Amino acid sequence: MVEEVYAREPVSLPAVTIDSPKRQAVRRPQPQQGTRSTRVVAPRVAAPASQREAIPYLTPSTGTIGQPPAPYAGGQVGTTTRVGMLGNRNVFDTPFNTTGYTDKLIRDQQANTITDVTDNDPSVRTNSPRFSGLDGFLIRGFPVFASDIAFDGLYGITDTRRPALEPIERVEILKGPSALLYGISPFGNIGGTINLIPKRATDDPITRLTTGFVSNGNVGTAIDFGRRFGADKAWGVRVNGAYRDGRTPIDFQTDGFGVGAVALDYRGERFRATVDFGYQQQDLNAPTRVRQVNLGFPIPVSPSLTINQQQPWEYYNSDHRYAAARAEYDLNDFWTLYGAYGRSRSKEVFFGGTLRITSALGQFTSQPALTVQDADRETGEIGLRGRFTTGPVKHSTVLATTGLWQDSGTATTNVGPPITSNLYNPVYVAPRSAAGLSHNAPLSAQRINQSVAIADTMSILDDRVLLTLGGRWQGIDVTNFNTTTGAVTSRPQNEAITPAVALVLKPISNLSLYGNYIEGLTSGGTAPATAANPLQVFPAIVTKQIEVGAKYDFGILGVTVAAFEITQPNGITDPTTNIFSVDGEQRNRGLEFNTFGEVAPGMRLLGGVAFLDGVQTKTSGGRFDGKTAVGVPDIQFNLYGEYDLPFWRTSGMATLTARVIYTSPQYYDQGNTQQIPDWVRTDIGARYVTKIDGRPLTLRAAVENVFGLDYWATTGRGFLTPGTPRTYRLSASIDF
Template sequence: MKSRLAEPQPSTRNLFAFLTATVSVLVLVPTDARVAFAQERTAAVGYSIPAGPLPQALNRFADVSGLQLVYDAGATRTLRTAGFNGKGPASSVLATLLSGTGLTWRFTSTDTVTITSPAALSGSLPADGSTVLETITIQGEGINNWNAPPEYAGGQVATGAKLGILGNTSIMDTPFNVTSYTSKTIKDQQAVTVADVVANDPSVRVYTNGLGSSAGVGDSFVVRGFSVGNYSVLIDGFGGIAPDRIIPVETMESVEILKGPNALLNGYTQYGSLGGSINVIPKRATDEPVTSVTTTYASDSQFGTHLDYGRRFGNDKEWGIRANGIFRDGNTSLDGQSARLGVGTVALDYRGDDFRASLDAGQIDQKTDVPTGSAGFGFASGIAIPKVPDLSKQIYQDWEYAGTKSDYVLGKFEYDLNPSWTIYGGAGYRRYDQEALSSDIYVTDTAGNATATAYYSPIQEDAFSAQAGIRGEFDTGSISHKVNLNTSYLFQTMNQESNYYGFYSFSTNIYNAPTISRPSTAGFSSNPPKYWDINAPAITLADTMSFFDDRVLFTAGARYQQIKVDVFDPDGSLSQGYDKSALTPAFGVVVKPIENLSLYANYIEGLQRGPVAWAGTSNAGEIFPPIMTEQMEAGIKYDFGTFTATASVFQITKPGSILTTDSSGASVFSVNGEQRNRGVELNVFGEVTANLRVLGGVAYTQGTLTKTDDGLYNGNSAVGVPRWQGNIGIEWDPQAIEGLTLSGRIIATGSQYVDQANTQKLPGWTRFDIGAQYKTSTFGNPLTLRASVENVTNKNYWAGVSDGWVTMGTPRTFKISATVDF
């Protein structure tokens, strides 16, 4: 879609600003004359712009009228409008929208309107008699490929997302189901990691939480019934370089969730993004200075501080710096458990007229004492799933711990060869050192008796990721094209000592755990040998074609991906490996039969490294070749102006893993059969009224095993795929108390099977969260107070299943914070 917004060139910017300010104070010119001037250039069309925030109303006006709007974003941020419904010339509609705001407007060309405030020109003049003007910025629904997409009405989600090879794309223009949660949502919900943010999405469930679990993958999720690990989270579109275990979202501008396989868009990711992908966008310096201090408290006794600083420099504010520092430490709401988190990030950027560049760097230091197990709980075959233990009660031993140190850096650039073509590129590096002494628990009866297997796990990894490409726009007759040719490369090397797994076992009980002496790790090295190298180069070509004045958008593309894996024995010799390649095509179409309505469909594939045979099987450690998924999806999206609803149906098929027993009675892990997930999703977000916002939806997923070995489990429900999942969050601003916001959220999950034979099942669960926010001031500085309670009823529940291992939910947790902006 061609942008409806234009920015003055640098050589004329001062002149443009001067002319804008001059004409804005010509209040002696009769309004009728200005209207007549506008009516000569616009025809009466229909508008449906609800009452609400003025910026969103102006965005809608620009979209319908096709006009370009130039105005000061800061001057409109807090203003509201009565809206407009009906037909009329653009001039009359705009006059109605601006009524009572104190702003004036004028056509400065046949398709450009300048909006300004006469008050902006008041005040004393400099000694030389010149006029000092406010910075003028361009606002509207146009989305570029560099900045994060703007907020949608209500501010909880963005109007678009960065879709890998497709770049920044409006929600209404993408043939996929995507939601981008904003920094406002992150702050208001006091989110710490990605796991806290995805709790808003009905298609996503958290399997392990990196702050509380010793799982090597840290935060791990299930999207549309398939696993998505923290290692697969992208940073600003780059895979393989995300911090280990957790990503501190307080340093991020947004968290984007794309549902479904996405090989074309994002390429290969190490631990799988077959059900979807998660992309985090780092904070950047804004035009307005940022200096904020946040103090936090979370039960049981965890305190923290977050410093956020941002500035822009230069004649045109072309240079920017954004720095964040976070420290948290103390006991969590689980007895005996404590967690420490230290974060430091810096983001530098340059935004010129033709050249833009950024550099992001960060360090995360995290440690948890008495974490929950890596895999959680396994259950002996044939026993009924026992009652979940008290979530706040200590089950693991005092000597258990898990910690990691991660460093990452990412540099990016893009250069406009001309108005239609841009070259871009970037490279990133990540290093982490992880160490854990922890245990997994295998429950043997309904009384909770179990065997705990301790392991010592030092892991070190280095990763390098790079991209380069060219994108451009051109027309062939009446068809417009947006093409992107991209090359990428991902290298990962991991050091890991597999011999330290299961070095010690002891008896325990999940309801009354005994105290066990710390096992000796004497002789174990914290510098493990090389375990594997992964090389993954790729080349991608995609084209989005526009027909009938952007009413039909058709995207087609393909990625050629190579994955080369070498696995080493402890002595450094090559143990096993493979060198495979795959061509993963994708197709998507968006049809807009009427304004604000989008119908879409897609076919896309997913690709990930093959699974590793589980510990305890006769072929433990065997690495299988890459696996692929296929998705077909169709959906509908309707934007009501300040409120959007989407619905989709999908089918994803994936090769399945299975455990069988050989003639000697040993368990054998293999990739055999297929898992087919079919589902329906409904999502809603935005402002229902001026003081009521809603965020959430419902997901129904039917996971079915097909083509299993000898048809053994054909037709059974897939492991860890609940039929029903629902989330609904509401924010309400009581008009009686200015500055107060009340919130509530319900998260519900249906029952799910633990084993492929469908003999063991976890019951469904529902969790309630509540919160409050109050905005005031202290010593002339804005002050925001926030308080929330997660799992209000202290519900005990089994959270989820992955590969037959079960994890628990989180106990009732109180959170309090205070943010001062200077």
């Protein structure tokens, strides 16, 4: 069994010297920048081997490989998150709004997808239906795609649609643009960055078996196995596997999903390395899809979320495999050289149609099609991270270069005529077949993203003032091909320098005041063929953010507040001249309040509220200037709570859980004539922890959308997304 340890007090970790007969591996503890943890004291006189206690391996502040620091009080979020090239930083010393959701929270909430995890974050909404086989997000009102999710700091590794959670230790979310920190992602997300931290073998053995049930008959089993070997437990292996299949809460829909992952690691005196292999496959029948809506009429009321408007013979299949390696070497006690490389391959087959609603009465059309997509990606980074001092100023400096090479293929073939149906009374037609159609995806695009970056965090007055300065040069080279002839149709090449500056002030020990200016970067693209300047190539689009905030650490409860403004240019066509340009602009402002931790013994809270103001500031011909941005609500509220029942503690531990999610109304169109209403989703649950024959057993039960509300969840990206139907979850987990 692995004992859960939470960081409660903000204690600084001083340098420790260990005297021993000879220099030994993993006996070089030193302070991690920004890490607040319990002080570790080592004996100064070496004792006989039989009497020496194992000293936990401490990764130096210039490294990132190793077990994440202890979670914050309550165990639901981390005290530290990865801040891109800056490395691991304590959340209270980080000049950005970041949260790292832990494996314990993932298990306790029976989360199967990243979307399930982001239900705890008021700054995040999903723009993909829950049972679609896809993950997509809106962070601070801007879209973030699943293909832009990072794996251990690297883009291009995770599944392009729905990365598996079973091999993941933490889901980290950084709100806002992050071009300096992570570089440009494959699609260039600017609302935020999601980084997945893979599981590693812990010092204590892990053998955990979990069985689960999701209504209306989706049953699965997962195994988590971890061991360390060798002198000082230098070698580690962690194996995760899961398979589930069966009916979902939606009519005649079945979801089959399997994943297997192996994580190897080595931790020596100065050298550390990891290797990750993974494979996942999904077979989803009658998948839920987003909807599009014609203009000119009110958006219909949401139908029952258990009704499936897709055809029973539609399907989505995906196949994804990846390998990634990371290594770092301590040149001395102050400088670490690091590098990483990864490769992934994905293949997807969609067979079905996307609904287009044509009337306020719920009429819609759908054009069934076979869509095949392939992606082959390579990615890597090399960097040097170090610490030094100049007079009274301490420096934490990093120099890094990254690269991403991606080949994408796609092919779409319509199958039969469009289908006319209704949201409330769907029409199901005779099955159509993709037999005889090509399932190959000819090359449609090649992308090369390259960058070089440097950043320095300077601190004075015992780390009460921290100033970060940095910049990243980025080159973007995209080649688009005609999928029939293979000829090059366009090749936009862009480059840009994206600077950043961030400041943290600590007037008292537990209070951090911060501010940042940082940019995001996306491809400029080309003008459409119908414009007066067809295929004109535009420079990379730079998104700018200004943010200020405060964070207070009560030791057992953390509270943060952040205010931000993000401006994003976008493409528009002048209605008079028909000239396309990147002169449009959307501006999102917001105020975020977050809390996490243990408000009282046995009572934990997680969540907060985000107030957003999304405005179209520059539109084509000024027609929609000043209108509310599409898919940006005024208020997003998420609050999750747990309470341990004190009268059950003699035989075990019983815990009640509840969550409330609220989203205010959202506009679907630029003219603000079509709108979806606000909605409130309520979840409840319970778990019981006990022992059987000395083995820890955890039983969990939960109901999502307990009141069975039918609602539209979001209108982000111009798509109408159905909400989450009432869903029952049960699981049992035992540790051997």
